[in-house]
Amino acid sequence: xxxxxxxxxxxxxxxxxxxxxxxxxxxxxxxxxxxxxxxxxxxxxxxxxxxxxxxxxxxxxxxxxxxxxxxxxxxxxxxxxxxxxxxxxxxxxxxxxxxxx
Amino acid sequence: xxxxxxxxxxxxxxxxxxxxxxxxxxxxxxxxxxxxxxxxxxxxxxxxxxxxxxxxxxxxxxxxxxxxxxxxxxxxxxxxxxxxxxxxxxxxxxxxxxxxxxxxxxxxxxxxxxxxxxxxxxxxxxxxxxxxxxxxxxxxxxxxxxxxxxxxxxxxxxxxxxxxxxxxxxxxxxxxxxxxxxxxxxxxxxxxxxxxxxxxxxxxxxxxxxxxxxxxxxxxxxxxxxxxxxxxxxxxxxxxxxxxxxxxxxxxxxxxxxxxxxxxxxxxxxxxxxxxxxxxxxxxxxxxxxxxxxxxxxxxxxxxxxxxxxxxxxxxxxxxxxxxxxxxxxxxxxxxxxxxxxxxxxxxxxxxxxxxxxxxxxxxxxxxxxxxxxxxxxxxx
Numbered sequence: 001x002x003x004x005x006x007x008x009x010x011x012x013x014x015x016x017x018x019x020x021x022x023x024x025x026x027x028x029x030x031x032x033x034x035x036x037x038x039x040x041x042x043x044x045x046x047x048x049x050x051x052x053x054x055x056x057x058x059x060x061x062x063x064x065x066x067x068x069x070x071x072x073x074x075x076x077x078x079x080x081x082x083x084x085x086x087x088x089x090x091x092x093x094x095x096x097x098x099x100x101x
Numbered sequence: 102x103x104x105x106x107x108x109x110x111x112x113x114x115x116x117x118x119x120x121x122x123x124x125x126x127x128x129x130x131x132x133x134x135x136x137x138x139x140x141x142x143x144x145x146x147x148x149x150x151x152x153x154x155x156x157x158x159x160x161x162x163x164x165x166x167x168x169x170x171x172x173x174x175x176x177x178x179x180x181x182x183x184x185x186x187x188x189x190x191x192x193x194x195x196x197x198x199x200x201x202x203x204x205x206x207x208x209x210x211x212x213x214x215x216x217x218x219x220x221x222x223x224x225x226x227x228x229x230x231x232x233x234x235x236x237x238x239x240x241x242x243x244x245x246x247x248x249x250x251x252x253x254x255x256x257x258x259x260x261x262x263x264x265x266x267x268x269x270x271x272x273x274x275x276x277x278x279x280x281x282x283x284x285x286x287x288x289x290x291x292x293x294x295x296x297x298x299x300x301x302x303x304x305x306x307x308x309x310x311x312x313x314x315x316x317x318x319x320x321x322x323x324x325x326x327x328x329x330x331x332x333x334x335x336x337x338x339x340x341x342x343x344x345x346x347x348x349x350x351x352x353x354x355x356x357x358x359x360x361x362x363x364x365x366x367x368x369x370x371x372x373x374x375x376x377x378x379x380x381x382x383x384x385x386x387x388x389x390x391x392x393x394x395x396x397x398x399x400x401x402x403x404x405x406x407x408x409x410x411x412x413x414x415x416x417x418x419x420x421x422x423x424x425x426x427x428x429x430x431x432x433x434x435x436x437x438x439x440x441x442x443x444x445x446x447x448x449x450x451x452x453x454x455x456x457x458x459x460x461x462x463x464x465x466x467x468x469x470x471x472x473x474x475x476x477x478x479x480x481x482x
Contacts (some may be wrong), residue, residue, distance in 0.1 A: 058117050086127075
């Protein structure tokens, strides 16, 4: 499986670091940055993941998304990617576990 | 709303790459779920729904990653059109039917008039027809707006008129005007008289003064309710109205001659066999009126169907004079006396008691006498 590498130059990385620092100083929530992983779970049947990166693996009862620095793993039954765009993905099914590694 | 969509089944090793590349190229995948692969060699399999416009870009990604693709379902108007391209007669037929339905729905096909009591419905229908409202007209808004006013002005008995069009049915509601009561009082008393002898059971006078009491015996022509309501100083008369119920005795008699007309055997007879299966009987009808005598009944043995054969003899009956027994003659006379009674009594009356007797006449005939006491209105209509 190929690795997810965000295509950013040194300049871009420096700007991101600066932005992060700026938000920290102003005590603003981190998710306002726009490029951080955000998981919204509705009951145990729906999960909305924003800035998920790429689909790392799609197996029976397990879907893995590789973000910038970690892998998000969703485990459950009858998992279905109901809708997917380059920014967000909606997963339906009987979700039993969400883990980050 | 996605109108034209394709459901694909994609099999192979690099399913995730297909998903990621599709997303990168702006292809939106919907209802993506894993399914069992059709062949164990393909390892992974998913089904996904994509828009028709994204189909060819998706095919190029599938080819790039050496995946196998199968179209499972096509949904949308463009697919419907492509499928029914050769069935142009059917499509044109449907279009013509829809157009005809649309055109026919623009017209009024039924007209219903409500609220008529004093005014005849036929009069209102005639008025409507005069103003150009009849089944088959185009439901023009101006015409329907003007219609209530026209109806009101056409007949003074119509106090209000309303028109409501529901679908192809036009409802015309009418409210009748209450005409002023008649103020012309009679110049002489209008009394209610007894139409027959009897005993008063109940009396209610709504206008006028009752002249008899409950239990009183009255004769034909007696005043029951008087229309003279004058006092010592003032003269006043009304049209007497009310209800008087009384018990009246009626007697009906019928003389039956010794010889009566009835159906008798002519002497002709025929024997035939009828067949019955599941309650359905097949048999000839030799005479118009006949007396049937059953002779023999046989069931068909060793047969799956329960067929029954019956031998019958039909005796022809014709109208002729017969001299019946005394008992039969009494019954005959009583039946005719009862028929006479039912024909003579009014339908509103209630029979309180009934007594019937028969007397033998000198000529051998029988006289049946029925005496009934009925409760009925004593007022002469």
